[in-house]
Amino acid sequence: xxxxxxxxxxxxxTRGQQVTLRCSPKSGHDTVSWYQQALGQGxxxxxxxxxxEERQRGNFPDRFSGHQFPNYSSELNxxxxxxGDSALYLxxxxxxxxxxxxxxxxxxxxxx
Amino acid sequence: EDQVTQxxxxxxxxxxxxxxxxxxxxxxxxxxxxxxRQDPGKGPEFLFTLYSAGEEKEKERLKATLTKxxxxxxxxxxxxxxxxxxxxxxxxxxAAGNKLTFGGGTRVLVKP
Numbered sequence: 149x150x151x152x153x154x155x156x157x158x159x160x161x162t163r164g165q166q167v168t169l170r171c172s173p174k175s176g177h178d179t180v181s182w183y184q185q186a187l188g189q190g191x192x193x194x195x196x197x198x199x200x201e202e203r204q205r206g207n208f209p210d211r212f213s214g215h216q217f218p219n220y221s222s223e224l225n226x227x228x229x230x231x232g233d234s235a236l237y238l239x240x241x242x243x244x245x246x247x248x249x250x251x252x253x254x255x256x257x258x259x260x
Numbered sequence: 261e262d263q264v265t266q267x268x269x270x271x272x273x274x275x276x277x278x279x280x281x282x283x284x285x286x287x288x289x290x291x292x293x294x295x296x297r298q299d300p301g302k303g304p305e306f307l308f309t310l311y312s313a314g315e316e317k318e319k320e321r322l323k324a325t326l327t328k329x330x331x332x333x334x335x336x337x338x339x340x341x342x343x344x345x346x347x348x349x350x351x352x353x354x355a356a357g358n359k360l361t362f363g364g365g366t367r368v369l370v371k372p
């Protein structure tokens with residue numbers, strides 16, 4: 149049983165560019181959340197998708213957007229990248245109504 | 261607003277030297293408190309969920325306890341492989357989608 153998988157594992161982008169990160173949830177899970185983790189800090193909630201809609205959003209600007217597909221996989225898009233967007237981006241999946249989230253290995257984004 | 265504070269920020273232990281990590285929280289109605297382990301550059305790995313004051317859970321050398329204001333993660337006779345960052349997170353009853361609010365983590369280094 150594959151767990152949560154994210155791609156790519158590492159990414160280097162230039163300021164002002166756009167990036168798309170991808171996540172496949174654990175088998176049987178239908179809810180996907182995205183978190184940003186800066187170096188030495190705890191993860192910060194970006195948003196959550198369920199039934200292909202954004203259900204809840206953290207304190208992140210509109211440059212951060214997402215999508216969920218019918219197979220429950222998800223994408224995180226970040227436009228107009230800033231140096232401060234450099235972080236480990238984590239995807240977590242769960243089954244709706246169950247509070248337990250399992251995390252992927254993350255995508256390390258470096259903005260130069 | 262839900263808040264989680266972990267202490268200490270870092271902990272250096274000799275192999276076999278038991279210790280405790282603290283997680284203080286404020287939340288308007290606790291649905292659950294979660295402990296995760298995170299290795300460098302990896303995603304958080306689920307350890308425990310605690311739901312009510314007085315609850316305790318154990319896994320190998322780790323034991324988690326919960327009161328109405330804080331949780332402790334006790335590490336008994338640690339080994340070098342217990343070196344990691346330990347993250348605490350809370351989930352509020354009112355949180356749509358069950359989002360997790362994380363603390364900053366405690367970095368544990370166990371020396372042989």
